[in-house]
Amino acid sequence: MGKQIYKMTVNGQVKEVMAEPRELLIYVLREKLDLTGPHVGCETSHCGACTVEMNGMSVKSCTVFAAQADGAEITTIEGLGDPDGLHVLQEAFKEHHGLQCGYCTPGMITRAHRLLQENPNPTEVEVRMGIAGNLCRCTGYQNIVKSILAAAAQINAAKEAAE
Amino acid sequence: MNDLTPPTREERSAKLKGLGTSRKRVEDARFTQGKGNYVDDIKLPGMLHGDFVRSPYGHARIKSVNIDAAMALPGVIAVLQAKDLEPLSLHWMPTLAGDKQMVLADGKVLFQGQEVAFVVAEDRYIAADAVELVEVEYEELPVVVDPFKALAPDAPVLREDLEAGADGAHGPRRHHNHIFLWEEGDKAATEQVIDSAEVVAEEMICYQRVHPCPLETCGSVASMDKVNGKLTLYGTFQAPHVVRTVASLLSGIEEHNIRVVSPDIGGGFGNKVGVYPGYVCSIVASIVTGRPVKFIEDRMDNLMTTAFARDYWMKGRISATKDGKITALHAHVTADHGAFDACADPTKFPAGFFHICTGSYDIPVAYCGVDGVYTNKAPGGVAYRCSFRVTEAAYFIERMIEVLAMELNMDAAELRRINFIKKDQFPYHSALGWEYDSGDYHTAWDKALEAVDYAGLRKEQAARVEAFKRGETRKLLGIGLCHFTEIVGAGPVKNCDILGMGMFDSCEIRIHPTGSAIARLGTISQGQGHATTFAQILATEIGIPADSITIEEGDTDTAPYGLGTYGSRSTPVAGAATAMAGRKIRAKAQMIAAYLLEVHDDDVEFDVDRFVVKGAPERFKTMAEIAYASYNQAIPGVEPGLEAVSYYDPPNMTYPFGAYVCVMEIDVDTGTHEVRQFYALDDCGTRINPMVIEGQVHGGLTEALAIAMGQEIAYDEMGNVKTGTLMDFFLPTAVETPHYTTDFTETPSPHHPIGAKGVGESPNVGGVPAFSNAVHDAFRAFGLRQSNMPHDHWRIWKIANDLGLHD
Known part of the structure; x- marks a missing residue:
């Protein structure tokens, strides 16, 4: 299969990559753009370790072809915060022990980020439903849910204060 | 309160974040930012990728393997089979249980998914394509998946490599599919009590076959440096030091020339204790090709073949x-x-x-x-x-x-x-x-x-x-x-070992001149938070804040030998080694403090983060002061520096x-x-x-x-x-x-x-x-x-x- 050039905006930067159409987005991100935050856990869309945002939606990048991502706007965990300014969700996961081995964490936080765009004030049940596509083997989810609810409260409080 | 008020004992203690504190985890900064370093994140110059041809059958004889089409595919470097590993005696490998296991199928396959050939290629896609091109001809044999049927007199012989009637690693085998009978307790006395008991309950209880299924699968990257004769092996290892010893015994490479590194591990739960064919094949492939070789299981490989x-x-x-x-x-x-x-x-x-x-x-x-x-x-x-x-x-x-x-x-x-x-x-x-x-x-x-x-x-x-x-x-x-x-x-070395290695564990501590420290252990965290909690044990033992203590594990070139992390052994064994090494530091610190305070060793006592003169708490030396003194003063009868190591053999x-x-x-x-x-x-x-x-x-x-x-x-x-x-x-x-x-x-x-x-x-x-x-x-x-x-x-x-x- 011939290689083609695909152009995508990744974490705010325009990137051009040479890839076969069949190459998966997770492969392009990890191997060609050195964004190793998203992980591979199952390759069948079940575990969500590879979750990124594509055009304002959470997608499992292990089952999106590079060709499908041509022209897309993509955000990975690396685009959410940096050492000088962590995202509220990153801080909340640290504060509430929302992670252990860390393997699901980039996908989980990226998913939570989108969830809070979709529903800025979710209930516990809505958070649990909202992250049902992201598996974690370590935490039992209780502290992940707590982290996301705490982040939502903090974001909402900051919004209110600004208004 | 003015700034010169000395902190209270409670305040000094709180600053340590020692035992009993819900200290936030130091690991989380990198994990929440996607900056963990797992084995699949490792990229080395010229690195190749390995993938397995696996058996579709549960029990079959291999009639032939044809690799011509696979080798003809551009980007394919090698296809290894058992016959290629045999001259190195690596087509079989010893198991942790005293048995042996095929690395690559040697004449037959015994379970679905078994490793038949190892394809090495320039990238994963080419390796996966080549796997499809390897032609294997099988002759199906009768399959036994029920352990009770496996013991029937006319059950098919599964392990043709084992000599009929010979003892196994754990004593006599009474049937060709029998491995061992292991017994404990008093059978006759137990049966006697039960036979004459007022009430007896009897039941057959099955605990089904399951799988640990950590979110990260198993994998390794082997890199043979032929110039220096050094093999570096990165991988998902719950026991990196044992892996080094096994790798040395199997490959014949001297142990000092092997460096095993467990980077961040995405959950283990027992899955990553064993040594798997993929690790062995990545090593052999790196030796053969002279280039680094990565092997990463996919989820099906993981569930079907390991652990x-x-x-x-x-x-x-x-x-x-x-x-x-x-x-x-x-x-x-x-x-x-x-x-x-x-x-x-x-x-x-x-x-x-x-x-x-x-x-x-x-x-x-x-x-x-x-x-x-x-x-x-x-x-x-x-x-x-x-x-x-x-x-x-x-x-x-x-x-x-x-x-x-x-x-x-x-x-x-x-x-x-x-x-x-x-x-x-x-x-x-x-x-x-x-x-x-x-x-x-x-x-x-x-x-x-x-x-x-x-x-x-x-x-x-x-x-x-x-x-x-x-x-x-x-x-x-x-x-x-x-x-x-x-x-x-x-466990206690007197009765617990893995491949002959006693199940002790270890900790080595170095205190730096300015009063911070690094401790290295023989264990390896897979999400348990060792970098956080072991520093807490030390903080309480040596009076240096946990935030000023780096914990390192998993690199066999730097960490002391230990048996690894599984069976909830890290805290009981390595945690004990940490405390004991800390106590050695404290014993030396006491001598230094006494010298600095110009009193007898027995006249100072440890108090949270310092040694104080007994009965005169206003006369003290903090651990930071003691650490500095250990590097810049000639103290009679005391070696410079402040380091300790402990190998802990638990009594029970x-x-x-x-x-x-x-x-x-x-x-x-x-x-x-x-x-x-x-x-x-x-x-x-x-x-x-x-x-x-x-x-x-x-x-x-x-x-x-x-x-x-x-x-x-x-x-x-x-x-x-x-x-x-x-x-x-x-x-x-x-x-x-x-x-x-x-x-x-x-x-x-x-x-x-x-x-x-x-x-x-x-x-x-x-x-x-x-x-x-x-x-x-x-x-x-x-x-x-x-x-x-x-x-x-x-x-x-x-x-x-x-x-x-x-x-």
Whole structure:
């Protein structure tokens, strides 16, 4: 299969990559753009370790072809915060022990980020439903849910204060 | 308050963030930013990728292998077969259990997914394409997936490589598919008591084959530097130092020329203890090609070929007096080990610590025997989030107690209470040979039952049964009880080893001149938070803030030798080594402090973060001052620097315990369940970091939920794995997972330097019986005695149907 050039905006930067159409987005991100935050856990869309945002939606990048991502706007965990300014969700996961081995964490936080765009004030049940596509083997989810609810409260409080 | 007010003792202590503090984890900064460094993140210049051709059959002879088409594909560098590894004697490898295992199929395959050939290519896509191009011709052989059928006289011979009639690693083999019979206890005395007992309960209890399934699969990157003769091996290793020794023994490369690195590990749960063909093939491929070679399992590889757990068929007989005092326990296990005996157990214990199966109870006489059997299934037999075979033992006794309670027509909580080992019986010598170090079961049990209002729950349950019989509801209420005793922290070198390596562990500490420190350990975290909690142990021991202590593990070039992290051994063994090394630092610091304060060594004492002159606390030297002095002053009779190392050989195991209650609603018509309440009381001795402990309990309970309610590695009669992807293999999401309430009592271990016992695996050991007992308990009023896990919707519906509840 011939290689083609695909152009995508990744974490705010325009990137051009040479890839076969069949190459998966997770492969392009990890191997060609050195964004190793998203992980591979199952390759069948079940575990969500590879979750990124594509055009304002959470997608499992292990089952999106590079060709499908041509022209897309993509955000990975690396685009959410940096050492000088962590995202509220990153801080909340640290504060509430929302992670252990860390393997699901980039996908989980990226998913939570989108969830809070979709529903800025979710209930516990809505958070649990909202992250049902992201598996974690370590935490039992209780502290992940707590982290996301705490982040939502903090974001909402900051919004209110600004208004 | 002015700034010159010296901090109080409490303030100084709080600044250390030592034992008992819910210190936030230092690992989290990198993980939350996607900056972890897992094995698949490693990229080396010129790196190649390996992938396996795997057997589609459960049992077959290999007639021919044709690699021409694969080799012709651009980008393919090599295709390795058994015959290529044979000159190096690497086509087979020793297992942890004293057996041997094919690295690549040598003439036949014995389980579906078995490694047949290893393709090495420029990238993963080319490797995967080439795997498809390798042509293998098989001749199918009869398949045996049932361990009982495997022992039939006319069963097919699975292991043709083993000499007929010859002993195995653990004694005589009585059949060509038999591996060992391992026994403990007094069989004749046990049978005599049971035969003449007032009440006897008998049951066959199956603990199904499952898989640890960490979110990160197994993998390795081998890099042979031919210029310097050094092999570097990165990988998902729960025991990196043992891997180095094994790699040296197998490859003939001297051990100092091998560096093994476990980078961040995305969960282990036992899956990453063993040595797998992929690791060996990546090493050989790197040696052959002179380039780094990466091998990463995909999820199907992981579920189908590495590290199953359980698969124990446990036949139990338990006897008691009419008023419920247990008099004897008899256990016989038929253990399905798959095609090769690759169980990860200490050498002398082919059935692990299954003989902890008398549980929390004072049982005067007992016997257990375990028969290991070969079948056409994947090898493994790892301790999936438990100490060796302890989950099986806990499930067995906690089910037998429930069955006995039915036989006695007695409340199961009360039956437990009257048989618990009493507080004043510790140290307690069990009938199967263990010395339980400490415990206070009655206090924990009473606290648990009160917390859930046990009496109230039983009343509600009785009313529910009546309402069900009247047709007013289709839901039943189950109250799942469990009191478990674990045995962890393997273990004393006198009886615990892995491949001859004694199961000690180690810690090496260096204090820097400005009063911060680095400590290196022989263990390796896979999410447990060692970098956080081991620094806390040290902070309390040496008076340097945990935030000023770096913890490093997993690089065999820098860390002291240790046996690794599994079986909840890190805190009991490496945690003890950490405390002991800290005490050596403190002893030297005392001499330095005394010199600086111009008093005798015995006239100073340790006080949180300093040494003070006895009776004159205003005269002191802080640990930072002492550290500096150790590097810049000539102190008579004392070597410069401040370092220590400790290799700790534990005198005994530790025995964490806990009391769990699960309250479950069951829909009789759909077989669905809802966990209404789960209360978990754990006693892990001294608590290092309560936040981390709670996190460990949540996670372990969720893995227990998975096992009890849905998880199974299932085979059909042809030897096909029916649950090879996450579509079929159950991992709970946030929706199925209930909310947990955690609680604790604190009974320190008397022989551990800080009294800690380990906790990571307790919730899995105790959780599985609690969930399963809840299902059984819901149907107890209708006569259900035993129904095997997993209790998925279909099986629960089937229980109700078999009991006539749908009529």
